[in-house]
Amino acid sequence: MRNIRKTFASTQVLKGVELEVADGEFVSLVGPSGCGKSTLLRIIAGLEDGSGGDVLIGNRNVAGIRPSARDLAMVFQSYALYPHLSVEENMLTPLRLRDLSLAERLPLLGLLAPGRKKKLRAMQAAVLDAARTLKIEPLLQRKPGQLSGGQRQRVALGRAMVRKPAAFLMDEPLSNLDAALRVHMRAELAELHRALGATFIYVTHDQAEALTMSDRIAVMMGGEILQTASPDQIYDDPQDLRVAEFIGSPKINTLPAEVDADGRVTVLGRALRRRVVGGAQEVTLAARPEHVAIDPDAAGGGLEARLIHKENLGSDMFLHAGLEAGGTRRRLVVRAAPQMARGLSIGAPVWLRIDPDKALVFNASGARMAFREPVGTAPAATVRAIAVGAVAVGA
Amino acid sequence: MIAHRFSVAETLKHAVLMVGALIVALPFYVMLSTSLKSPGEIERNEGGFFGAQAVMTDEYCVKRNEPERAAIEAARRAQPGLDETAVRTALLATVRENCATRPAIFNYVSAFSEAPLLLYLLNGIIVTASIFLLQVIVALPAAYALAKLKFWGRDLVFGLVLFCLLIPVHAIALPLYIALAKLGLTNSYAALVIPWTISVFGIFLMRQFFMTVPDDLIDAARMDGMGEFSIVWKVMLPTAIPALLAFAIFSVVSHWNDYFWPRVVVTGDRSLFTPPLGLHEFRGGGGDGSLYGPMMASATVIVAPLVVAFLLAQRRFIEGITLSGMK
Amino acid sequence: MTTTTVAARRAGWAFVAPALTLMVLILLLPIAGAALLSFTDYSLGGSAPAWVGLENYEKILTQSRYRAMLEATLTYVLTVTPLSIGLGLGAALLIHSLRWGGAFYKTVFFLPAMATLMAMSIVWSFALHPTLGVVNATLGSFCGTGWLHQWGWFDAACRNGFPLWLGDRSYAIWTVCFVGVWQGFGFNMVLYLAGLTSVPRELYNAAEMDGARTAWDRFRLVTWPMLGPTTVFVVTITLIRSFQVFDIVEGFYEQGAGPSRSAYVILFAMYEKGIRENLIGIGAAIAMIFLACVVITSLVQQRILEKKAHYA
Structure with a gap:
């Protein structure tokens, strides 16, 4: 040995x-x-x-x-x-x-x-x-x-x-x-x-x-x-924001977010339907491009953004969307199926939904914050359904 | 772990290299030290590096200023009580007193006064400078043409350059000497300079350098309306400065130090001697210690310019002198 | 487009013309001239030269004075070349492996390559002077040191006096060789140092991983083969420079070439015959032999380098 x-x-x-x-x-x-x-x-x-x-x-x-x-x-x-x-x-x-x-x-x-x-x-x-x-x-x-x-x-x-x-x-x-x-x-x-x-x-x-x-x-x-x-x-399941950012291409998306005393995560004024272990603090929310869905309208309840750029790789399409967050412009990259993305034109408003199960939360020093178990079943299921729905649209 | 430990191997290496350095530096030490000492100290091999620098009499000076007849007569009239020998002795004593000097000063003053060392140095400068200038004037356009211009016969000319690189100048000294003699040019600056005006090595070196200059630069100059002649001197020359500097060091060092060729073509006319020739002439007397001091002073004066320049710009000098390695 | 081509062609010839003319007049014609002269008994200002065929070459091969010339030249070349290369390589290896102080030794060892050789030869002749010289004085001061007397030569020298380095025929050529090595090895050291810095460090790491335990293993496996091209070049240039030895002999000896012509090197012979004695025919024949030595050396170098071209 x-x-x-x-x-x-x-x-x-x-x-x-x-x-x-x-x-x-x-x-x-x-x-x-x-x-x-x-x-x-x-x-x-x-x-x-x-x-x-x-x-x-x-x-x-x-x-x-x-x-x-x-x-x-x-x-x-x-x-x-x-x-x-x-x-x-x-x-x-x-x-x-x-x-x-x-x-x-x-x-x-x-x-x-x-x-x-x-x-x-x-x-x-x-x-x-x-x-x-x-x-x-x-x-x-x-x-x-x-x-x-x-x-x-x-x-x-x-x-x-x-x-x-x-x-x-x-x-x-x-x-x-x-x-x-x-x-x-x-x-x-x-x-x-x-x-x-x-x-x-x-x-x-x-x-x-x-x-x-x-x-x-x-x-x-x-x-x-x-x-x-x-x-x-x-x-x-990266344990550190730097690991999350280094591994994965395109790079993981990050957004500033807050956690309240109960561990509820709020990003851009919208509550993520998950709670983390830990008290009130500023955090970073990270989501991989495949864990963000894009809608052409506000019906899905996503974050409003504007489509800036489309990258066609044949099998996939990466959509770059810009949004205002905490006074600065942020760019999020979303993976979408080409057929679905074709309908979107550059400059058009889009709505982004982050998959709360796959989203990662990091504290100010970059350490990963675990979600509180057990998962609130009902909301998670809905979210998953929406996500599947998005893929279905693409296919 | 090992990094900061006292190392036997390292110490041993330093010891070996230090012994080598002492042997290599020995003649430089001897030269400098001897050029500072009095004849007595040289003969008895004493006095450390600087010698005692005790007051000594410059015998050359005494000989030059020996009291003349008229001076002795005049002195006798002024001092009627003394006979001729006494006056002479007194006068000589004054001369000796006036000729008192320190060994270091004596050696260096004699180096310049006993032989026209200043003239030799001037000759050395004239010859090396003219050689280098002419080499550049001949080689630069040729190198540019061989590197960047397309013309019929170019490869043939370059082949010839490569062939000439094989020829050592010593091998053709005799025919060149005869030709110069027939033209009545021996014992002239021309004889010292002309054979070196063509440096095939310079052409080869600059051509290799110009090959690395992008064609775009030359085309841009042509678009700006420059002729080929101005391209050589206004575009290529400035870009070639680093290579040219290395070649300059190579050329100047080898011709300042050259002894063989001046020895062949300068026969007897001392006013044309280059420094190494002058030094060899100085050697003539040999023998006693009073000559070694001034001789070593001359050697120091001749060797010093290049050595000092080398110490100040080592990297460039090493680059320039090892250029001959590119052949 | 065509106008520039024509201009370029014209300029091309205009630019090489001066160099070409000088090359022919100063280098090529004299070579032919020297070759022709070597078959004559030409002398400056003398009667019309006669064609003597191979007589000059025959003399060189048979007369004892030329035997002395060949002997002195070969002794010098075959001593100075290996020694100055070996010392140059050794110094470069030591300096390269030093943690500090390498630059100092490099400067000192390179000094002789800079200094006027004529001046330094005269200084050496003074330093080696039997009575005034510092060398014998220093050696003499060691007399009485017990263990040194184990060395027979030293013991004898202490009793009978140290040799006349320049004046004794059994030492003269070796003294000339010594100054040749003194002057030349720093140059080789610099070339080797340049070669050493271009050896990739990863090769040494690989050798270490492969189990090259001793310094000798690393030298055999990496250093020496990687210095191959440098060595070919260093050998060539040192050989050529050795054939050209002249200044040292002139600096050492006022007249002639040492006791019983023991330092009668080839260039000195050429100078003495051709210039001083005005026997240009025989001088030219010596020059041709000299030329042959140098050219053959260069050609051998080129062959070796071509063979190893696919090295890097």
């Missing part, structure tokens, strides 16, 4: 980070650039020293242990292939350095060392094995300079695979590929993870990569892990 636990306390880049990764898990560290996710990965790898805290790999504290002795493999953003070595030699390198003694690696004298040939043959077999898995056998004799970006990516993976490490560390490995290849490699990496059954720790700034591949996501910001949870939970 190996698991990687990491407690860490530093003043600058990382402010006390705790992360536990189970054996065989695919965990993504996601966050905007400069949030410390790469630093965290490099500390796990041993390429950088933490100013405090411990890294445990399978209950072994690896503080002071060299990167190569940690039984980890890393895939770098630039792939970091040795340009003067062929693909095969690149993949052999970690094995040669691990399994051959210094004497056996000497330029000429090494050839005389006994048993070297046998070891080499075993290594070559391991390389061939990895190459087969990655379908790069025909490339083994080429130099990295003669490969495409995607091929180099695979070679870098292969070099990591041959050692059969306890965990793979990946530092934005797809960011140097073009968009189409990136989507393709996403699926391939996820499959590779399933096939190898190995632990992956994957750093990315691209939420789509994190959402599509991971078992769990750790969202990092300003040197902290804000939330660690499954992709579904991160998306539907």
Whole structure:
């Protein structure tokens, strides 16, 4: 049972980070650039020293242990292939350095060392094995300079695979590929993870990569892990406003709202039919574009707004609606079916309804406020009915 | 964890590099120190870096101002009680007193008075400056044409430039020397400058630089009604300043320091000596300590301009001098 | 459109014409001239030159004075090139790995490349002076230090006096080499430092992850191969500069080229024969040999670089 636990306390880049990764898990560290996710990965790898805290790999504290002795493999953003070595030699390198003694690696004298040939043959077999898995056998004799970006990516993976490490560390490995290849490699990496059954720790700034591949996501910001949870939970149930805003495209809509002493939420003078845990205060109400419905008239009792812009993506239509809230103009993005949206013209008044079950409430410091249970059944049902109705109109 | 610990490896590296630095700096130390010391101190190898700077007599000065016949006669008339030898001795004592000086001053004054060092320096400036100016005048338009103008034979000319890059100037010194001799040009500024007017390296370098200038800039200049000639000097020259500066440093340093070519074409006419030639001439005497002081002072004066400039603008100098690496 | 093309064509030729003319007159014709002269017994102001065929080259290959020339030149080139490259690389590696103070050493080591070599050769000849020089005085002051006397050479020198570095024929060429290395290695160091800063850091990280434990492993796996192109270039330029050694010999010796011509390097030979003794034919033949050495070096470099073109 190996698991990687990491407690860490530093003043600058990382402010006390705790992360536990189970054996065989695919965990993504996601966050905007400069949030410390790469630093965290490099500390796990041993390429950088933490100013405090411990890294445990399978209950072994690896503080002071060299990167190569940690039984980890890393895939770098630039792939970091040795340009003067062929693909095969690149993949052999970690094995040669691990399994051959210094004497056996000497330029000429090494050839005389006994048993070297046998070891080499075993290594070559391991390389061939990895190459087969990655379908790069025909490339083994080429130099990295003669490969495409995607091929180099695979070679870098292969070099990591041959050692059969306890965990793979990946530092934005797809960011140097073009968009189409990136989507393709996403699926391939996820499959590779399933096939190898190995632990992956994957750093990315691209939420789509994190959402599509991971078992769990750790969202990092300003040197902290804000939330660690499954992709579904991160998306539907973010515990922090910053997580809610970072994950999801288009970005989640936010509106200023108030909570009274009973926990009732009021947004723009309209009561949301839910109550939260907590006393009277100013809060932020957040709703994803698919959790806001749009009406062409006031009959649904929505918030009045004006349609500013339509974004047609073919399968969906994102409608941008402007409304006045607390003296400032706010822009809300609503997902609608194209057929329904076609009837609306830019500049026309529209009415927006926020799904109260899906809406998220955050307090002034950005922490999530839970709804009070049990849910008031009757009103919720009505709302749901309206929501379904809206979809029905669209379909 | 490791960051702030005292490191044995680091200390060891500094120790090795420091020994190297001492050896590298040794001749500079010797040169400066010797240029400050008195002949006695040099001969006995004492006095630390600055020497004692004790008052000494400038023998050259004494020799120059030896009391003349007429002065001795005049003095005898003024002081009738003394015989000739006594007057002479007294006068000489005054001269010696007037010729008293400090070693550092003596060395530097002799450097300029015993040989026309000022003239050598002036020659050095004239030669290096004319070489650089002519190189730019010849190379810049050619580089522009090779980089940006399409004309029949362009590739051939560029091929020729690349071929000429292979030719070391030393290999053609003899035919050039003969040609200059036949034209009666040896022992002239022309002989020192002409062979260097064509810098294929300069053409190559500027051409590579101009290749990176966008065509749009030139087309815009043409739209503004500029001719090709004004494009070279009013558009390309200003954009090329950084590259030109590096080339200037390369050119000036190599020609200020050049000894071989002046040695070949300047035979005997001291008024044309460049600094390295003058210094070599100075060496002639050899031997005793009274010469080493002024000689080291001359060497310091010759070496100083470039070294000081280098210390002030290291990055640019290193860039300029390693340019020859681009060949 | 066509008017600009025609103008460009005309301007093109007008702009390259001066450079082309000078290139032909100053570089190409003299090369041909030197080649022709090397087959004659031409001398300035002498009688009409006669065609002597390969006689000049034969002399160079057979006469002892030219044997001395080849020996001195090869000794110098084959000593200075590896030493100044090795020291340059070593200094660059050390400086690059320093946490502080690297800039200082870089400045000091580069100083000799800036300073007038003629002046510095004269200074060295003074520093190495048998009685006045600081070198022998310093060495002498170590006499009596016990462990140094284990070293036979030092022990003997303490008893019999330190060598005449310039005047003793068994030391002269090596002293010239020493000054050559002194002058040249800082230049190579700067080139290597530039090469080192362009090695991607991620490669070192990858090597670390792959298990390159020792500094030697990292050097073998990353540094040395990544410095390959720099090394090709450094070797070429150092070879070419070594063939051109002249100032040091002139700075060291008032006349001639050291005791029993032990520092009779090729350019000095060319200068002595062609200019001082007015034997231009033989001087030209020496020049052609010099040219061949330099051109072959450059061509070999280009071949190697072309082979490794797909490197990055």
